[in-house]
Structures are given as structure tokens and as C-alpha cells.
Amino acid sequence: MKRKSHPLLGIHSVLMMIFIYVPILLIIIYSFNNTRLSGDWEGFTFDWYASLMTDDHVLEALMNSLTVGIVSTIVATLLGTVGALSLRGLGRRWKGSMNGLMYLPVIIPDIIMGLSLLVLFNQMHVPLGKATVIIAHITFSMSYVYVVVTARLAGMGKQLEEAASDLGATPWQTFRHVTWPQIFPGVISGALIAFTMSLDDFMVSFFVAGPSSTTLPIYIYGQVKRGISPEINALCTLLIVVSVVLILLAQFFLNRGKGQKKHKMLPI
Amino acid sequence: MKRKGIAGLVLAGALALVSVASLGGCSSSKETLHIYSWADNFDEQVLKDFESKFNVKVTYDNYANNEDLLAKIKAGGGGYDLIQPSDYMVRTMIENNLLEPLDKNNIPNFENIQESLKNPDFDPDNKYSIVYTSGVTGIAYNKKYVKDTIDSWEDLWDPKYKGKVLLLDDNREVIGMALKKQGHSNSSQDEGEIKSAVDDLKKLLPSVLAFDTDTIKQKMIQEEGWIGTVWSGDAAFIAKDNPDVEYVVPKEGGTIFSDNYAIPKGAEHKELAEKFINYMLDPQVSAKNYESIGYSDPNAKAMEFHSEEYRNNHMINLSEEELGRTEWLGDVKDTLQLYDRYWTELKSGR
Numbered sequence: 001m002k003r004k005s006h007p008l009l010g011i012h013s014v015l016m017m018i019f020i021y022v023p024i025l026l027i028i029i030y031s032f033n034n035t036r037l038s039g040d041w042e043g044f045t046f047d048w049y050a051s052l053m054t055d056d057h058v059l060e061a062l063m064n065s066l067t068v069g070i071v072s073t074i075v076a077t078l079l080g081t082v083g084a085l086s087l088r089g090l091g092r093r094w095k096g097s098m099n100g101l102m103y104l105p106v107i108i109p110d111i112i113m114g115l116s117l118l119v120l121f122n123q124m125h126v127p128l129g130k131a132t133v134i135i136a137h138i139t140f141s142m143s144y145v146y147v148v149v150t151a152r153l154a155g156m157g158k159q160l161e162e163a164a165s166d167l168g169a170t171p172w173q174t175f176r177h178v179t180w181p182q183i184f185p186g187v188i189s190g191a192l193i194a195f196t197m198s199l200d201d202f203m204v205s206f207f208v209a210g211p212s213s214t215t216l217p218i219y220i221y222g223q224v225k226r227g228i229s230p231e232i233n234a235l236c237t238l239l240i241v242v243s244v245v246l247i248l249l250a251q252f253f254l255n256r257g258k259g260q261k262k263h264k265m266l267p268i
Numbered sequence: 269m270k271r272k273g274i275a276g277l278v279l280a281g282a283l284a285l286v287s288v289a290s291l292g293g294c295s296s297s298k299e300t301l302h303i304y305s306w307a308d309n310f311d312e313q314v315l316k317d318f319e320s321k322f323n324v325k326v327t328y329d330n331y332a333n334n335e336d337l338l339a340k341i342k343a344g345g346g347g348y349d350l351i352q353p354s355d356y357m358v359r360t361m362i363e364n365n366l367l368e369p370l371d372k373n374n375i376p377n378f379e380n381i382q383e384s385l386k387n388p389d390f391d392p393d394n395k396y397s398i399v400y401t402s403g404v405t406g407i408a409y410n411k412k413y414v415k416d417t418i419d420s421w422e423d424l425w426d427p428k429y430k431g432k433v434l435l436l437d438d439n440r441e442v443i444g445m446a447l448k449k450q451g452h453s454n455s456s457q458d459e460g461e462i463k464s465a466v467d468d469l470k471k472l473l474p475s476v477l478a479f480d481t482d483t484i485k486q487k488m489i490q491e492e493g494w495i496g497t498v499w500s501g502d503a504a505f506i507a508k509d510n511p512d513v514e515y516v517v518p519k520e521g522g523t524i525f526s527d528n529y530a531i532p533k534g535a536e537h538k539e540l541a542e543k544f545i546n547y548m549l550d551p552q553v554s555a556k557n558y559e560s561i562g563y564s565d566p567n568a569k570a571m572e573f574h575s576e577e578y579r580n581n582h583m584i585n586l587s588e589e590e591l592g593r594t595e596w597l598g599d600v601k602d603t604l605q606l607y608d609r610y611w612t613e614l615k616s617g618r
Contacts, residue, residue, distance in 0.1 A: 056312070057328075122344040129347065206336075210347045211302035212327035222307040222330030
């Protein structure tokens with residue numbers, strides 16, 4: 001049954017979309033603008049993208065972001081998935097509080113997370129650098145993976161696994177041939193979200209970064225003070241594109257194997 | 269149990285990856301100098317030359333403002349060996365015991381610094397800091413629209429420039445400017461003087477196009493603003509893109525500011541940081557560096573190595589006479605609250 005929505009609701013939606021996307025759209029447009037300073041349009045160019053690719057500092061920041069993103073995603077995906085699997089067996093009461101604890105890093109303001117990690121590292125005399133950034137990123141991305149995989153497990157039920165055991169499969173066989181194929185799309189989409197979060201994170205990274213661990217967002221922030229150059233617009237555009245592609249991929253994997261009966265949005 | 273065994277194995281592998289990744293940054297056994305500074309603050313080649321000359325490695329990370337720098341250093345240093353705080357931040361950091369005293373024996377080239385930039389108010393005897401670059405807040409104006417001779421802060425109040433005046437978005441800079449205009453110190457702690465300066469600024473309000481620090485350059489280049497309070501370095505940048513823009517240090521004088529070399533407390537490579545400062549103050553290196561980044565070179569001995577174009581740029585090379593009319597922003601202690609209150613009042617148009 002289709003319900004007609006109130007016309008004001010439509011206007012509201014359009015305004016909201018404009019509010020959210022016009023600034024991003026402007027950045028993308030200006031990244032192709034053939035002038036360094038003016039706000040006017042002076043022709044189309046790829047120059048800023050070209051000069052980005054030859055800038056050592058940008059490339060170094062990019063490499064840092066990728067290293068941190070890939071390593072933290074792998075570890076966070078493992079920990080998050082194992083966590084979701086092992087906490088599945090808990091009783092209702094414990095499950096609620098454990099879920100709450102695992103959700104917390106998603107909800108906690110970044111600034112508190114960053115600051116508390118910084119204090120922790122200082123107390124433990126861990127020198128700040130790539131390692132601390134990676135550990136920090138694992139901390140928050142793990143929760144995203146946990147949330148996605150848990151949702152997947154909940155939607156799956158236990159019947160198939162019980163049936164496999166009844167038919168004589170060992171716990172490992174059950175996991176390998178029954179559980180894993182079913183949660184796999186969830187694991188992948190969790191990993192993609194984790195990677196996106198890592199790539200975009202500024203606040204937490206800013207606190208725990210040390211020498212030669214400048215990630216792209218930190219680099220961009222440092223540049224803005226010098227006046228926003230078209231290279232920065234180009235860099236932002238690339239980050240936006242990568243993030244959007246990853247999120248779309250995550251959506252795709254999450255929807256796949258859901259029997260196409262309903263499209264569920266990511267729980268973020 | 270087998271399943272656990274495999275999970276453990278993968279986990280161990282992942283942890284190994286983390287450690288490899290984190291070691292990747294410092295895999296070479298060379299001594300490394302960790303610099304924490306503003307973006308694009310050095311010429312790339314000059315840094316590379318330092319690396320090969322001393323057989324060391326340089327890492328260079330950026331911060332966007334002094335407060336971020338302070339937060340990082342205060343929270344435990346972050347492992348940096350060399351930082352570049354601005355004048356007032358050097359004072360704050362000294363007060364908070366966050367800086368190492370510099371060993372001048374390692375920095376003989378300190379002698380090359382021009383006299384007027386040695387021993388600043390915020391760090392007498394240069395115990396903790398050495399100037400890297402400096403500038404003065406003066407008046408930039410566009411000759412196309414501003415035909416009169418500009419030589420006084422008074423000129424901003426000229427009704428001809430209604431709606432075209434740009435002011436920095438900074439309470440100490442702007443109130444300090446109005447204080448200077450009335451013949452007081454830019455760091456007055458006298459409420460009467462501050463109030464009268466702010467009342468004066470209120471009369472200027474109808475003329476003000478914007479309070480802007482970050483994009484004031486663009487506004488001048490695109491001729492949205494005709495006249496305003498602009499840092500000398502920014503003025504040089506503007507004039508490169510819009511040759512109609514002139515710059516002057518008003519006769520009442522202006523506020524001088526600087527970015528400086530300093531070494532955070534507990535820096536691991538203090539001596540190397542001092543060697544770096546000394547290297548940067550070498551006249552030829554210095555000329556190469558400032559030529560490339562386009563800021564003022566405080567190195568008196570470097571002038572002969574600079575290009576004609578650089579030497580003739582009066583916005584980069586302020587005269588001793590102009591510098592003589594300037595004043596550092598002093599510590600106003602508790603009066604800062606007064607500045608904050610009047611600033612809010614001014615900007616909310618009451």
C-alpha cells in the first residue's frame with residue numbers, strides 16, 4: 001500500500017539534501033576551476049589533480065592513511081567478527097550490556113576518544129606515531145564491524161547450524177560451511193565501513209598522531225590555514241569519491257544474500 | 269579446539285602486521301629530526317640538502333594553529349624535536365615550562381640575525397627561541413579605489429571607504445590597532461584606554477565589510493575590499509596577484525609578530541635540532557629558503573645572496589625605521605577578559 005506523504009515533507013527533504021550536498025558539490029566543482037584564487041569560474045582543468053600527484057607531502061600523507069586504514073581494518077575486522085561470534089552465545093541479560101559496551105565507541109564523541117587514548121599512551125610511555133594511530137583506529141572501527149556482523153548473525157538464526165551439527169558436522173565444519181558463508185557479506189561490509197571511518201577520521205588521529213604519521217585529513221586541516229588551494233579541493237574530491245564508493249560497496253554486500261526481500265540500510 | 273587455533277594464528281599475523289607497519293617509518297638507523305610546524309613553511313630542497321649534508325632524516329608534520337601546537341606539546345610532546353610557535357605562544361610555553369633552553373654554542377649563526385629581531389619582549393636574551401620569520405600588521409589598500417595618501421590608521425575611518433574596509437578577525441590585533449591609533453600601547457591594561465579604543469571601533473563598524481583572517485587575501489585580490497588591516501607577508505602575497513595593492517606601516521606604528529624556532533622540553537634529538545637551526549641561519553641556505561617560501565628573512569648576512577626582486581620588495585623587507593615603530597603584543601594578564609568582552613560587544617554591534 002502506498003501512502004501519500006505531506007507535501008511539506010517533500011520540500012523539507014529537498015531543502016535538507018541541498019543543505020547537506022551543496023557545500024560538497026561546490027568543493028568538487030572548484031577542484032576543476034582553472035584559477036588559483038578567484039571564486040569565479042574560469043574554465044575547466046585537471047591541473048590540480050596533476051599537481052597533487054607530484055606533491056611528496058600529499059603522497060606521504062596518502063601512504064600513511066592507506067597503511068593505517070588497511071592494517072586497522074584487517075585487525076578490527078578480525079576482532080569485531082570474533083567478538084560478534086563469541087558474544088552470540090551469551091544469555092539475554094549479558095548480551096544487552098555487552099552490546100552496549102561494544103556500541104559505545106560509535107557513540108562516544110571523537111574528541112573524548114582521542115583525548116583518552118592520548119592520556120593512556122602517555123601514561124604507558126608509548127611514543128606517538130603510526131602505531132598509536134593504528135591502535136586508536138582499531139578501537140573505534142572494531143565496533144562498527146561488531147555491530148554489522150552482530151546484526152547479520154541475529155538475522156540468520158541458529159536452525160541451520162543446529163541442523164549441521166545434527167547431521168554430524170564438527171564445530172569447525174559447521175562454522176566453515178554454514179556460518180561463515182552466511183556472515184561473510186556482513187564481515188566485508190563491516191570491513192569497508194571500518195576502512196572508510198579510518199580514512200575519514202580527523203579528531204582521533206589528530207590527538208594520537210606523532211612524527212611522520214600525518215594522515216590525509218590532518219594534512220588537509222594543516223593546509224587550510226594557508227588559504228584553501230584548488231589542490232585541497234581536488235584532494236577532498238578524491239576522498240569523497242573513495243568514501244562514497246566504499247559505502248556503496250558495503251551496502252551492496254550487506255544487501256546481497258538477504259534474499260532480496262528487503263533492503264536494509266546500514267546501522268550507522 | 270581447532271577453530272580457536274586458527275583465529276589465534278590470524279590474530280598473531282595481524283598484530284605482526286601492525287608492528288611492521290609501525291616500524292616502517294623508522295626502519296633506517298639514521299638519526300631523525302622530527303619537525304612540527306606550519307604547512308609549507310620550508311623550501312623542500314633546503315630540507316633535502318640538510319638530510320644529505322648531515323646524513324640524517326627529517327620528518328615534517330603540520331599543525332594549523334598555535335593552540336593545536338600547545339595542546340599537543342602540553343599533552344606530552346608528541347615526540348617532536350623542533351617546533352615553530354608564534355611570539356605569544358613562545359611566552360605561554362616558557363611560562364608552562366614546555367621549552368628547552370637553546371645551547372647557543374651549537375648555533376653560532378645566531379649572530380647573523382638582524383639586531384631588531386634579537387631579544388624580543390617575549391623571550392629576552394633568546395634563551396628559548398630564535399626568530400624564523402616576522403611581519404607587521406599594517407594597512408593594505410588598492411590604489412585603483414584609494415587615491416589619497418595612506419599613512420595613518422585614521423584613514424580607515426574615512427567615510428569614502430564605507431563598506432570596503434577589512435579587519436582581521438582577532439581581538440588583540442584589532443583593539444590593539446585602535447589603541448595605537450589613539451597613541452597608546454597595543455597591549456594596554458587600562459580599561460579607560462581600551463574602552464575608548466572600542467568606542468572608536470564602533471564608529472568604524474558601518475564601514476567594515478568583514479572581520480576576516482583566513483580569506484582576507486582573497487577579498488583583497490578580488491577587490492571586494494579596498495583597504496584593511498593586513499599582515500605584511502599577506503600583503504606581499506596579495507600584491508603578487510594584484511599589483512594595484514600597496515602596503516604601508518602607519519605612522520602610529522603597528523603590531524609586530526613572529527614565528528620562531530623552539531625545542532620542546534624532553535626532545536630526543538635536541539642537538540640535531542640546534543644543528544638544524546644553525547644550518548638554516550647560514551646566509552646562503554637562508555637566502556635559498558626564504559626566496560622560495562616568500563617570507564621575511566631575518567638573516568642580515570643573507571641579503572647579498574637574495575635576488576634583486578626579493579630585496580626590492582618592501583613588504584617583505586621592512587625598513588629598520590618601519591620596524592622601529594612596531595610593538596609586540598604583550599601579555600595583558602587578566603585584562604584579556606576585558607578584551608574578550610569588548611570584542612564580543614563590538615562584533616555583536618552593541
